[in-house]
Amino acid sequence: MQKVTMLDVAKAANVSKSTVSQYINKRYQYMGEETKKRIQQAIETLGYQPNYLARSLKQKRTSMIGIIIANIMHHLSTEVIRAIEDYCHKYDIHAIICNADDNPEKEKKYIEMLKAKQVDGLVLFPTGENTELYEQMVREEYPIVVMDRKVEELTGKVPSIFVNNREATCEAISHLLDLGHEKIAIITEPLTISPRIERVEGYKQALRERDVAIDEKFIINCEKMFMQEKLDELFSYPEPPTALLAGNDLVFIEVQKYIKRKKLSIPNDLSLIVYDNIPHAEISTPSVTTVSHPAFEMGEKAASLLIRQIQKESTPIEQNEYQCTLIIRETTGPKLY
Amino acid sequence: MQKVTMLDVAKAANVSKSTVSQYINKRYQYMGEETKKRIQQAIETLGYQPNYLARSLKQKRTSMIGIIIANIMHHLSTEVIRAIEDYCHKYDIHAIICNADDNPEKEKKYIEMLKAKQVDGLVLFPTGENTELYEQMVREEYPIVVMDRKVEELTGKVPSIFVNNREATCEAISHLLDLGHEKIAIITEPLTISPRIERVEGYKQALRERDVAIDEKFIINCEKMFMQEKLDELFSYPEPPTALLAGNDLVFIEVQKYIKRKKLSIPNDLSLIVYDNIPHAEISTPSVTTVSHPAFEMGEKAASLLIRQIQKESTPIEQNEYQCTLIIRETTGPKLY
DNA sequence: TTGTAAGCGTTATCAT
């Protein structure tokens, strides 16, 4: 295995380590043609591969960044990751992905691990629970970009990327109202993080703007494992909802299960909007009306902001707000039968 | 940022670097209680975090492995990755995922990059096109586990994990025959890698076993971008197929598009089986009959085989064949209307 | 144009 070192190459080429190093790093300003050839020759015959570890240790940068994802199961996460990776690729930077699984312990562990591995910076979808750690990183001026979830210790202190949850949800609900729905429900996971709170706010705002009474029974916030029973309850009311907004893609799965179990016909029995990009929205039958993130742009922006920080360029500590858009498809379309 | 080093801790605690190192590595066989406390104290007040880079350089192991995925878009990939990560986690090993995107160039680049980063070993879903590189790794006795695709340079030389593509496909087609179908089509991507070839073989075998004529027109192997037109052609024959096997999850997407475009009703107009685990097979409507991989076990096995090699334990160079299973759901069920 | 040597932050081998 990897045993051939730069010194071996140097010996084989009859030059010194440093000359080989120059060659490897393409700093052949004044290097003799002859020497280059000998070195290249030696590298090939020995099958030499530089040891990035050693280089990183010396250079104090690893050309790696970390991405701490709150929950990898969200499709948005994978899209953003992909965009970040693609962007980093251009800079020969490698991204290491860690899934905190909505668990602050894991988040902490991963952040510490990545820093120990000397990654040059972090894109963070925070759980929100590691206050001290966040503050410490801000103090250290460790390069960070925060995404998706607002946490007090970080907003205004590091570049951030959010979306217009409130407004986009408001627009979605307005669309349902336009279609004539009056009994509209919303179902989300517990209101522990900012996007969920903002989405419920947007829901209420839309109803208020149109003078539709807000019925708290139509607002469900619970863990996924309790959603089946909550949905049972919801639809057993005398006047059940005729439209439903699923607060994210994972919630949608629960809704789908319910729909299947009750053999509901969509959109005949129930109109449906799903928050978040979901993979088969377009091609499933019926196709799914969604509130969709510009995931690609968000990821690109995150990567560029992080890389700027790493390269010590002045980086505006701004909150970048991206616009989610309502994409109307068949689940809110005209009745099918 | 990270500037506090072991030496700083040593000074603060009034001991030497080596003592701190002992402490960090929990080798306090003979270490004084008093000393331990002082060191711990110093670590905390300084906020010291060990530099894994330096450690790895010295120890010649990084506690990282690489996973080269041929195509991350396959759901099987993500499941296997997840299983590998979980398993590695127990050994404090971190997995770095690289997506070769079915591109041999990228595969080569990533393999070389990962080796340069000194990862301790590789789980490889090979594209099959990097003959020399594969052979080189075998020569170097670099720890490797190969998955999913058989390539000549590697089989029999490194531990491998495959599935019974032929038999499982045969079973799937037999099921369709049992249901009374006689016009059964199969659609896959081009026959460039072993699993696809084996699946088509299984298809033919099933028909032969039941004395059903093989109609080459019913065997489609083409790039995804041409599938729509091929499907148009397929269903415009005088006697179009009444059942279809989609050769993997990505092909299924194309099939879904077609179904939607033609407003086919499944399984009334067409029975459907999809090879590969697909995420919503169970909860979509109609639920999808699949030939499903034991992805979790495969991933675990891969990880364990790799870790054994890394730890220099004797590792059997065997081909582990896992069994795919036919899971019958509604797309091959009785007609719905 | 190339070589010498110091250092990056650890671990590991000896001494003490």
Next chain:
DNA sequence: ATGATAACGCTTACAA
């Protein structure tokens, strides 16, 4: 029980 000191494989002044 703890400390000196030499690696690990590379980069980078600076010297030649």
